[in-house]
Amino acid sequence: VTNVDRTPRNPNLLVWHDRLWLIDHGAALYRHHDQDAWPSDAARRPFPQIRDHVLLPFAGSVAEAGERLAPRLDEATLEAIVGAVPESWLAPGARRAYVDHLLERLATRAFEREAEEVRRGA
Template sequence: MLPEVTATRYVTPLREGGSLPGIVEADDLGTYVMKFTGAGQGRKTLVAEVICGRLGRRLGLRIPDLVRMQLDPVIGRSEPDHEVQELLKASGGLNLGMDYLPGSLGFDPLAFEVGSAEAGRVVWFDALIGNVDRSWRNPNLLVWHGRLWLIDHGATMIWHHNWSGVGTAAAKPYDASDHVLATFAPDIAAASEELAPRITEELLTEVVADVPDEWLIDEPGFESPDALRRAYVEVLLERAATVGDRITVGERTKDGPSRAPEWLRVWVDGKAAK
């Protein structure tokens, strides 16, 4: 189970994120980036963060530590921003915290070189989890102490917004043409050979066990949180076996915004993806 802390002070919002995460201090004297259950994307964003964050770390990727974070809405009484106040009021109880990386910089592919092997491992991992939000427009990568760190996995596993269509999720191809690391000649074949055998039923079962029951209850079509956990395991396990063969890296597009926010809105609204 993830360690649990309690937020003691709200420091500042991070307005780069669509869900308005915030920097907070906690009772363990740590500083975290907090993602809220009351944000517009809902609790499934936090479920995705836990599953993908824990899985990525088990595969050896650099992803900040996660904690369960308790929030008392009273913490927002002195916050001057009305939008932040409302978010804190709507997020009382259990939320998610990610270790804050002080002094980290946003990844710039023109200023930071990534090796072919590391690029391949990141692209393969993003293909496995169906990450639509690691594009050159919005990398969701940080450089900290000279190393690459992966953040923000809320726009992954898009199938869990519509479980009725999950039958096609395992075989869905992954177009990495707009991936921010596509220009670093990612060695996808080597990454697949290394990582695919490590995605076992036992590993996935351990990873999804870290998702709190509170974020899994009342999902239509599932009688219990454990039944829903099992569904995540089955999709990821089946996808891992062959996803390396369905990754394409073509010519990147030249314009247009990141697709992730629109994809999330579409699925949350219960409509078919475009």
Template sequence: MTTLTSALRTVNVTRYVTPLREGGSLPAIAEADDDFLYVLKFRGAGQGTKALIAEIIGGELARTLGFKVPEIVFANLDTAFGRTEPDEEIQDLLKASVGLNLALHYLSGAITFDAVVTRPSALLASQIVWLDCLITNVDRTPRNTNMLMWHKELWLIDHGAALYFHHSWDNWQEQATRPFVQIKDHVLLPWATELDAVDVQFKTILTKDKIREIVGLIPDEWLDDETLTAAEKREVYIRFLLTRLAASAIFIEEAKNAREKRF
């Protein structure tokens, strides 16, 4: 099982290669000063740093649970970067994203997961469905699986749409114990028949200390605003995840019911 490091590496973006025109956030393939290519996700995009926070938490929870996830790094964008970019939309995005952004190691040659071509085991499908119920990830549907096949292994990517409770902090306690009704659209739900066994296994791995360690990776500058301090927001993320773990029977039952209705 992959072990979470105590900190994410930081790289400096040196070259903008090409945009990935998927959705409204305009991520890009970029090169960094370590000579690797990354999928760069910008703080100046539509959902701002909240999408980057969800990416860190979702991705590192997945890694802790043993899933294949591309390395996540912090990516510094200099003020001079992108001045010669001819596309005005991209130039505006780069200007709005100066400073600390997020990037995932680019898996060159990877192909989009297709459930028709590659059928996962019941255990793996159940593990991924369980994770997405925990983090309320709405973005793992047949239309947009956010999974890749690379060297014949399944990799999880793009968790920026998860943890949507943080777009409204007022009722996070209520949202933490809600069923995840969007699970009915999950691409792997047909094979997720081992959710109870996965629940027992994964709850022994995701300890309070491990969750606190993962949430602790989030930079203060991405958390501070006029309503809550960085420390207060970090504590909300921790309590949300712990509350959701304690109430996992609710989202497991919702997933089981959704599966019975669909199949």
């Protein structure tokens, strides 16, 4: 995901009953807001906004987490996740576009390398 809503200016975090909740996921896939203008190479790009993520200084190794968790997100799993989004929320053809975008992000994992580099320097 590419959620820009986790910066000090607008972290969208809620503490409730001593637990941290990440809220407002409207920007998690901000491709949704202008799908036609989305660059074709967007899935292969790093995510420079990660440097402002309020939780990154507290994170463990992003690379290790990626190695452990990425294999769980195969095409069938992503299709099931995207398939759970109500039809009325997506433009025609968008469902497949999201799955393809997420598969390509996982294949290149540029966002993971970027986050790990920033985390090490954080």
